[in-house]
Amino acid sequence: MTDQQRQADAVFRELFGRPPVVAAAAPGRVNLIGEHVDYCDGFVLPMAIEQETVIVAAPRSVAGGEPVARLHSTAFAETVELPLTPNAAPPAGIPGWSRYLAGVIAGFLDRGATIPAFDAVVASTVPIGGGLSSSASLEVAMATLVAAVAGHAIEPVEVALLCQRAEHEFAGVPCGVMDQCASVLCIRDHLLLLDCRSLAVVQVPFQRPDMVVLVTNSNVRHALNDGSYAARRADCQRATAILDVPSLREATLAEVEASRDALGDTIFRRARHVVTEIARTLDAAAAMACDRWDELGELMAASHASLRDDYAVSCPELDLLVELAAAQPGVIGARMTGGGFGGCTVTLVEADRADAVKAAVARGYRQGTGRDCAMFTTRPAAGARLVQVSLP
Numbered sequence: 591m592t593d594q595q596r597q598a599d600a601v602f603r604e605l606f607g608r609p610p611v612v613a614a615a616a617p618g619r620v621n622l623i624g625e626h627v628d629y630c631d632g633f634v635l636p637m638a639i640e641q642e643t644v645i646v647a648a649p650r651s652v653a654g655g656e657p658v659a660r661l662h663s664t665a666f667a668e669t670v671e672l673p674l675t676p677n678a679a680p681p682a683g684i685p686g687w688s689r690y691l692a693g694v695i696a697g698f699l700d701r702g703a704t705i706p707a708f709d710a711v712v713a714s715t716v717p718i719g720g721g722l723s724s725s726a727s728l729e730v731a732m733a734t735l736v737a738a739v740a741g742h743a744i745e746p747v748e749v750a751l752l753c754q755r756a757e758h759e760f761a762g763v764p765c766g767v768m769d770q771c772a773s774v775l776c777i778r779d780h781l782l783l784l785d786c787r788s789l790a791v792v793q794v795p796f797q798r799p800d801m802v803v804l805v806t807n808s809n810v811r812h813a814l815n816d817g818s819y820a821a822r823r824a825d826c827q828r829a830t831a832i833l834d835v836p837s838l839r840e841a842t843l844a845e846v847e848a849s850r851d852a853l854g855d856t857i858f859r860r861a862r863h864v865v866t867e868i869a870r871t872l873d874a875a876a877a878m879a880c881d882r883w884d885e886l887g888e889l890m891a892a893s894h895a896s897l898r899d900d901y902a903v904s905c906p907e908l909d910l911l912v913e914l915a916a917a918q919p920g921v922i923g924a925r926m927t928g929g930g931f932g933g934c935t936v937t938l939v940e941a942d943r944a945d946a947v948k949a950a951v952a953r954g955y956r957q958g959t960g961r962d963c964a965m966f967t968t969r970p971a972a973g974a975r976l977v978q979v980s981l982p
Contacts, residue, residue, distance in 0.1 A: 612648065637776060658672060677699075737749070772973070780796060
């Protein structure tokens, strides 16, 4: 049992007066390369991180009335009740974190699942608003738990799609499917090359045991439901209409460049980022598979420049973190990761140099911004799983 599960277990016993009998965990993720292309049918190369969401639960007997789930978040110190009957709307004014869970529950009910009344406690070590997919981690942990509580069989890819729909319809974020697929499908010591059109996956070995991934949180918070994310997605849809292609996955760089006047400067830049980022992602997976790490670092640098200049989703703090990391000995590559507008950077660094890199980056970031950053290192971790089950 992890420290996080012990904490959730203790809170559950205190709140509900009995022990939990089932627990599920799902990781956050970092995307090594392939940003803002998942909703354009592109290729992405994420990995699960060791930080995760854990949910512990137990069914509850009810005497009459409709079944509900009582859900408590340790991060927000809040408890909500959500209905477990088909077509029942969640209560008005519920907090934002619980909307993701309401969406997952609705997804299972739509599939015909019968969910008994239950209590649950949610605890997470995935930073919120840091671009590490705290929402997908929450959704996937909940889906893994509900499938167990309801005894409802569901394929892993279907879990990811159900969770994506929950985020669209209940949280108002028109996300692609990368985050949920990564949280469900990743395996330890591998990256996940995901085709976001077919959902086919290739597990790419992370072949260097002497390498770690350094995740640095700028502590500039982002909220993807503030309209900026949706605006980028709308830009891509306009580009596909002008280029007359089903998605930017089908467009070539030559076609984008030939249509620059028709696209206009902003839409042209958005399309150029997507088309070149898809190519960079495939090149990066091939470079990693063939142990060409210097090439991988160059591709990461080009990805960040494209996100900064063409897609306009970086910010000065992220740019500084990438610049500081790239200048340190032992660093292979660095770039922003996640939706942008704040959040985190991801850096490939030799493990024995990681502490020195962290110290230099922290010092330079404080000098340059007056802010402190938060950092951790991780290896590619495992995807969602049940970690405790004693259901009848």
